[in-house]
Amino acid sequence: MKIVEKIKEKNGYSIYELLVVLVIMVSVLIFFTAGGSRLQKEIEKRAFNQDCETVYYLILDLQNDAMMDNARRKVSFFSGYVDVIYSKDNVPYNWQVQTDHISYSGNFYGGNALTLYPAGTVSRGGRIIMTNPQYPELSRTITVQVANGRIYIDE
Secondary structure, eight states: OHHHHHHHSOOSOOHHHHHHHHHHHHHHHHHHHHHHHHHHHHHHHHHHHHHHHHHHHHHHHHHHHHHHHTOOEEEEEETTEEEEEEEETTEEEEEEEEOTTOEEEETTBTTOOEEEOTTSOBSOOEEEEEEOSSOTTOEEEEEEOTTTOOEEEOO
16 A cells, blocks of 8 residues: 555656746746847947936036136047046146047047137037947937037937
8 A cells, every 4th residue: 555655656847847947947048148138238328328418418518617717628539538628727627538338420539629619609510429339320419500609419
């Protein structure tokens, strides 16, 4: 009698239980590998947009500061950072703002500085094209109008 009961006891898992566990593990693996790249792109897109907004508001603040303290500002755009140069009370200032998620091109890239005058105008009109080095399809543009000094970013 005891021998029959031991045979009926379960030792291990059935094939169906193993298949269910295998399907769940494969589903989780697919979710994290396929969804991970999508998630990474979304994170990079948000960081890129945040850096673009930072650069845009930096230019607007510098334009406002130029009008408030009657000292022109020069802004240059390089790969990975924005360079700001100005002089106030005969003291030269030069500082940089890191932008890790942006690659620049356009009229003010490199040595072609955008000068913000105390009257609220600019040295010349043009565009600052910002793209993401990792995802080149992510792109935004800051437009500078020469006649009125208006600066705006695409939406």
